[in-house]
Amino acid sequence: MSIETVLFDFDGTLADTNALISQSHLAVLEEYFPGEYDLESVRAFNGPTLEMVYGKLNPLEKETMIAKYRHFNETHHDEMVTIFEGVAENLDRLKSAGIRLAVVSSKRNDVLLRGLDLLNLKEYFEVIVGGLDYKKAKPDPEPIYVALEQLKVDFETAIMVGDNSHDIESANNAGIVSVFVEWSEKTLAEIKPYHPDVTVTSMTDLADYVIRNKARIKGD
Structure with a gap:
């Protein structure tokens, strides 16, 4: 059975939002935990939802911290978000090649659409799933199920492409092929314990994999 559908994460996969995400977290954490975090230590917060991050750090102030994060993030969004090399052409x-494309993100829907518009990417995707479209976020498989149900495709013909452990776990939990991208912040050494099925080093590498090796699907 061939690969018919590719699901993409957005942050750190299609768009380089790593600096924006880190600076947004730092702006909040410096207020609540002065001097305790730096750019390296906040890398761990790139992937989990804001509710997960701030709910663990300070449950009583979670909503206020999320609001402060979003204010910084949205204020600096357009100046800091860029597209990764090779994304549009691939x-x-x-x-x-007839591959159906979707975005599956934990990002709030309006900000996700803003980013796709900014980078002129929205036209490529039949389905765009954001954080308001499901109840359980990645690593739960629900976001993937929502996208595939909207596309009306067989689960076994789809792959999920992402840059962090939550993407890989969500795909594995959904029973579809998980693809880790090495062009973002996380390294293969960091992600390998989560058992990605495939690793790619560039968007060209990914497109080659999908187009030339369509039969390489989980269970075949």
Whole structure:
């Protein structure tokens, strides 16, 4: 059975939002925990939802901290979000090859659409799933189920592409092929314990995998 559908994470996969996310966390954490965090230590917060991060750090102030994060993030969004090399041209290749494309993100829907519009990527995707479209976030498989149900495709023909452990675990929990991208912040050494099925080093590498090795699907 061939690969028919590719699901993409957004942050750190299609868009380089790593600096924006880290600076947004630092702006909040410096207020609540002065001097306790730096750019390296907040890397661990890139992947989990804001509710997970701040609910663990300070449950009583969670909602206020999330609001402060979002204010910083949205204020600096357009100046700090960039597209990764090769994304647009290889989305073109996949689309031309008849591959159906979707975004599956934990990002709030309005900010997700803003980012896709900013980078001129929205036209490539039939389905865009954001944080308001499901109840349980990655690593739960629900976000993937929502996307695949909207696309009306067989689960076994889909793959999930992402840059962090939550993407890989969500795909594995959904029973579809998980693809880790090495062009973002997380290293293969960090992600390997979560057992990605495939690792790619560039968007060209990913498109080649999908187009040339369509039969390489979980269970075959």
